[in-house]
Amino acid sequence: MLPRSGPNKQEIYSGSVQRQGDAFVVSVNDHVTRATAVTPALGFGENFLSAAQVGSDTIRPGDVLGVAIWENVEQGILASAGAPAALEEVQVDGSGFIFIPYAGRIKAAGNSPEAVRRIITEQLATQTPDPQVLVTRIAGDGATVSITGAVNGQGVYPIERPTRTLGAMLAAAGGVAVNPEVAVVKIIRGGQTGQIWYQDLFEDPRLDIALRNGDRILVEADTRAFTALGATGTQTRVNFQTQNLSALEAIAQVGGLNPTLADPTGIFVFRNEPAEIANVVLARGDLVGAQRLIYVLNLTEPNGMFMARDFVIRDGDTVYVTEAPYVQWAKVITALTGALGAAESLANAGSTFGLVGATP
Missing domain, CATH: 3.10.560.10 (Outer membrane lipoprotein wza domain like)
Structure with missing residues (x-):
């Protein structure tokens, strides 16, 4: 053969x-x-598509807040007149509370920054006249997602106002690190899993689903x-x-x-x-x-x-x-001509050394 x-x-x-x-x-x-x-049909189920975006005004455990307080007296309990007392980073603890000097423990989780501002103002008003309070969110909506796989910046990212959807969050992670045409984005949310072609996500805004706290996002090349x-x-x-x-x-x-x-x-x-x-x-x-x-x-x-x-x-x-x-015919011919050539070479060699016709 x-x-x-x-x-x-x-x-x-x-x-x-x-x-x-x-x-x-x-x-x-x-x-x-x-x-x-x-062809393989990738897409998100109705449970993913119908999910609303994480609210931007509701504070949750883990949020980091910025608090600034102005007082209308020369020597206030926290600051001098015209100069704010700034608590640059106040993190909401696991029980949903923050601590403000002279105002005590304030329930922050479940409230908006405006509601927390009013609560702090009411607490301080009993000790200093007409305090002015500003409460801002520094980071997060109390929710994060993890991004792994073929992205340029793997890690854990907070869900913030600009990154409340899948496409925006992937952009925050530096984008995909493989050919976008064969990149597959998978989301694991509790016991549910959804996946989609990255190119479809990019081309159809309806597929840019809202993210949820604890979502795990995996980007990988088509296997x-x-x-x-x-x-x-x-x-x-x-x-x-x-x-x-x-x-x-x-x-x-x-x-x-x-x-x-x-x-x-x-x-x-x-x-x-x-x-x-x-x-x-x-x-x-x-x-x-x-x-x-x-x-x-x-x-x-x-x-x-x-x-x-x-x-x-x-x-x-x-x-x-x-x-x-x-x-196959060419291989047969090559094999035959090769065999004949080898036989002729052996005959010539035998003649050269006097082996042809020689008796032992």
């Missing part, structure tokens, strides 16, 4: 169901391309891949470089057909096809369970290039290109 890259067309056809094999061999046409054009074998530019496992990949693009990704070996009439796609698709492709309704299908593409037909362009490659497919028939 001469060396080769795999089975030839006749051997593949011999394994078809029509010849008592275990795989259906199907020539690709318009009906087949339509029936097999299944789908196909295997290329036979007379192609390279034989390897290849990751998808686009959301939708055609057979023509798959061949191009591996360097095209080998010009000295490939048979353009023998391009095969091996796939385990779900029964519901296999029944449509084969125009029957009795198949149950995954079926082995071998799709055949012939680039030499008038519409062969169009069929290859329209046929969608799926995760786990094997794209195999057979060798042209003349290649």
Whole structure:
């Protein structure tokens, strides 16, 4: 058996169901391309899409507040007249309280900054005349999300006014670090998970969902891949470089057909096809369970290039290109001429050293 890259067309056809094999061999046409054009549908469920944004006015445990107090007396209890007493960072504790000197423990969680301002003012008014109080939020809405994976800035980020949606939060993390066309964004919220193509998120504002405290965001490159074998530019496992990949693009990704070996009439796609698709492709309704299908593409037909362009490659497919028939003949001839040449060389060597016809 001469060396080769795999089975030839006749051997593949011999394994078809029509010849008592275990795989259906199907020539690709318009009906087949339509029936097999299944692409992964990523998107968020209604529970993600309908969630409202985290409120910007409600203080929660973990918030950091800025508090400034002015008094109308020369020597106030906290500051001199005209100069504020600034408490630059006051963090809301786990119970939802903050401490303000002379005002005591103030319930902040569940209130707005304006409500906290009024409470502090009322508490201080019993000790200093007409105090003026300013309360601002320095960081966070009392909620954070974690961002990991293929982003330029992994970490834990507070949900603030500019970053209350998924797209804005990813921008705050430096954006995705992989090709945006094949970047997948996954969100884990409690026991629920949703994922979406980053490109769809970027192009459709309706998919820019509101974030929630504790959301875990993972960005990763698309993990789908196909295997290329036979007379192609390279034989390897290849990751998808686009959301939708055609057979023509798959061949191009591996360097095209080998010009000295490939048979353009023998391009095969091996796939385990779900029964519901296999029944449509084969125009029957009795198949149950995954079926082995071998799709055949012939680039030499008038519409062969169009069929290859329209046929969608799926995760786990094997794209195999057979060798042209003349290649095996060329190998046979090369082997024969090589053997004859070797025999002649041995004869010449024996004659040179007086071995031909010599008796032991």
